[in-house]
Amino acid sequence: MNAVFRARWTRSFSTSRSRSNRAVVYTQNGNPAEVLSAMTFPKLDPPRPSTVNVKFLLSPINPADINVVEGVYPAKPQPVQGIWSEDVYIGGNEGLAIVTAIGEGVDSVKPRDWVILTKAQAGTWTAVKNISAEEIVKIPNPEGLSEVHGATMTVNPPTAYNMLNEFVGLKPGDWVIQNGANSAVGQAAIQIAAAQGLKTINFVRNRDDIVDLVQRLEALGANKVFTYDDLKDREFRKKISILTGNMEIRLGLNCVGGPETTQMTKLLGNDAHLVSYGAMSKQPLSFPTSLFIFKNLTAHGFWQHGWYQRRSHLDRENLMRKLVDLTLQGKLKEPEHEIVTVPAYESDEEATMRIRNIFKTAQSYGKKILLKLECSS
Numbered sequence: 619m620n621a622v623f624r625a626r627w628t629r630s631f632s633t634s635r636s637r638s639n640r641a642v643v644y645t646q647n648g649n650p651a652e653v654l655s656a657m658t659f660p661k662l663d664p665p666r667p668s669t670v671n672v673k674f675l676l677s678p679i680n681p682a683d684i685n686v687v688e689g690v691y692p693a694k695p696q697p698v699q700g701i702w703s704e705d706v707y708i709g710g711n712e713g714l715a716i717v718t719a720i721g722e723g724v725d726s727v728k729p730r731d732w733v734i735l736t737k738a739q740a741g742t743w744t745a746v747k748n749i750s751a752e753e754i755v756k757i758p759n760p761e762g763l764s765e766v767h768g769a770t771m772t773v774n775p776p777t778a779y780n781m782l783n784e785f786v787g788l789k790p791g792d793w794v795i796q797n798g799a800n801s802a803v804g805q806a807a808i809q810i811a812a813a814q815g816l817k818t819i820n821f822v823r824n825r826d827d828i829v830d831l832v833q834r835l836e837a838l839g840a841n842k843v844f845t846y847d848d849l850k851d852r853e854f855r856k857k858i859s860i861l862t863g864n865m866e867i868r869l870g871l872n873c874v875g876g877p878e879t880t881q882m883t884k885l886l887g888n889d890a891h892l893v894s895y896g897a898m899s900k901q902p903l904s905f906p907t908s909l910f911i912f913k914n915l916t917a918h919g920f921w922q923h924g925w926y927q928r929r930s931h932l933d934r935e936n937l938m939r940k941l942v943d944l945t946l947q948g949k950l951k952e953p954e955h956e957i958v959t960v961p962a963y964e965s966d967e968e969a970t971m972r973i974r975n976i977f978k979t980a981q982s983y984g985k986k987i988l989l990k991l992e993c994s995s
């Protein structure tokens with residue numbers, strides 16, 4: 619954050635008004651550990667007609683959010699309107715909020731309803747927000763859902779659900795293969811697949827506590843977990859044939875890219891589909907041409923954001939209802955996570971250090987980090 623801007627801003631709000639609400643903001647793209655700042659802003663006015671005021675309960679930090687701050691993600695946020703003269707962006711795309719006040723003419727939600735935002739890149743790393751009633755959706759049957767469930771329902775479980783259901787007509791007993799299996803999407807894919815009677819073969823990076831990770835993924839319903847190192851074994855394909863009873867695997871989900879994904883793709887059977895949704899290794903994908911010629915491989919990309927743009931509000935609500943039902947049935951658990959609370963009593967400088975530290979220390983994103991920005995009003 620530009621020092622002149624910070625000083626000007628601090629004069630205009632922090633000293634003249636009591637500390638009220640806080641957001642995690644940036645004015646220029648770059649490394650989140652360097653460009654993000656915690657900024658207090660004035661108390662919200664009562665909502666105008668057709669708008670609502672919400673308070674965020676939890677807001678995840680997803681890998682794509684980091685790319686947005688870096689300026690390398692295709693969906694771009696709009697600067698905050700009406701508070702600052704400089705273009706200021708609030709980070710975050712996903713989060714659970716509770717309605718605190720409704721404006722005239724709003725009948726879709728009422729105070730205390732749990733809601734999520736439908737507009738992409740709306741800026742969810744904030745304690746409170748005023749937003750158009752058209753840009754929120756109420757979470758159905760929130761009783762029985764945790765705040766973590768609600769806060770992580772918009773991006774990862776829908777992605778997993780759609781990839782499992784929109785590309786190949788699978789039936790119970792069919793196999794699905796995936797990498798990045800311990801990612802939040804991977805964990806959701808394991809559980810949704812299991813709920814649909816599908817079996818999963820899962821790949822993760824090797825690590826010191828691999829036995830523990832394998833057990834955790836198996837507890838979610840993973841049929842088998844391997845590491846990318848296993849793919850180097852010449853006999854590995856035979857092992858997979860024995861595991862599946864020679865059934866052809868027709869769907870692969872790719873979170874990672876790079877040479878390990880090429881190796882994993884070779885395990886797919888005839889007429890299979892490989893669906894790529896992430897590129898965590900930052901390595902390009904390449905396939906032997908023979909997979910296309912002799913096995914009729916189809917390789918797709920999937921973007922949940924595009925799905926939301928193409929589909930109706932009703933489709934979105936129906937999908938959320940399915941995911942809520944799975945959660946209430948105990949079939950879709952919270953992703954592994956850690957909650958980072960930013961206490962209201964901290965100064966913006968202290969809060970900024972706390973936020974930046976998250977990005978400095980994160981070696982792996984296997985555990986989802988959720989922000990809780992406490993507000994004093």
Ligand SMILES: NC(=O)c1ccc[n+]([C@@H]2O[C@H](COP(=O)([O-])OP(=O)(O)OC[C@H]3O[C@@H](n4cnc5c(N)ncnc54)[C@H](OP(=O)(O)O)[C@@H]3O)[C@@H](O)[C@H]2O)c1
Binds near residue numbers: 773801802822921
């Ligand atoms: N296309 C879509 O609509 C869509 C929707 C949701 C998410 N995504 C993408 O899906 C990916 C996962 O998202 P998420 O929220 O589930 O992430 P997450 O929970 O933060 O997990 C990140 C995963 O990436 C793995 N990883 C990190 N660096 C890696 C590397 N260099 N090589 C191999 N694996 C690496 C981690 O494994 P370790 O534990 O080994 O570090 C972990 O499994 C991200 O790329 C995200 O942008 C796409």
